Amino acid sequence: MAELVFFSGTMDCGKSTLALQMHHNHAARGRDGVLFTRQDRAGDSTISSRLGLVHGAHEVRDETDFWDEVVARRTHGRRVDYLICDEAQFYTAQQVDQLARAVDELGVDVFAFGISTDFRTRLFPGSARLVELADRVETLQVRALCWCGARATHNARTVGGVMVVEGAQVVVGDVGADAAADEVGYEVLCRRHHVQRMTAATAHAASPSAQTLAEPAAMLPLDA
Structure with a gap:
């Protein structure tokens, strides 16, 4: 049975690396797959890993219809056994519905990769719909x-x-x-330091006493 699987994790945990590895493994066994991505940091139509792996892919736009993408390829003689869908948090909820339909009615395996929440700890629409519909949600190890x-x-x-x-x-x-003073960057934090809004840069700039208090090992019981 075909499956819709959502591989989720924070940034910098190897999602794109796993996406490319999974594509390699399936292609090596003779399966026919199509790669999709949206707004990869390396540019359009690219899946890139921070380990240096890069592979071409089809850029997902607002008008992309995954059902039509699969049907068109099969009409022209391609099998299309699976889809690799990177940066899936940026897909629309309707596009996730299309992926689920392709799994159920066309027997296409869909492997989606993405982060669940944004910088405000709110679910992305695409990720929320994947959690609602996926046969499995896998947290990267x-x-x-x-x-x-x-x-x-x-x-x-x-x-x-x-x-x-x-x-x-x-x-x-x-x-x-x-990042320069006016450039946007991203950083992964534990929940405590996200709540405190303490990044590596602000922790480094803090006074020694403030930085010591931020370290878990330095926290004392109230009656100490």
Whole structure:
């Protein structure tokens, strides 16, 4: 039976790497697949991994209809056994419905990869619909780390290293880039430091006493 599987995790946890590895594995067994992406940081029509892997893909637009994409290829003689859908958080809810229909009625496996929540900890529409419809939701096992060493669970948007909590939901940037004062970047944080809005840059700039209090090992019980 074909499946709709959503592979989810924070930024910098290897989603695009897994997407390309999965495509390689299936293609090596003679299966025919089509790769899609949307707003990859490397540019249009590209799936790129921070490990340096790059592969061409079809750019998803607002008008893209996945049902039509599969039917058109099959009409012209392609099997289309599976779809690799990277940056799926940027897809519309209607496009996720189309993917689910392709799974159920055309027998196409769909492997979608994306982050669940934005820099405000709100679900992206595409991710929300994938959680609602997917046969399986898989959390990637490669853990991204906060600057403090704890597991990173939240995505933070920064401007010049300072976390911001307002703005458009979608602004393309990279993780770990040395952004100029007016450039948008992203950083993965644990929940505690996301709530405190403490990025690596602001922690480094803090006084020694403030930075010590931010470290989990330095927290004392109230009666100490």
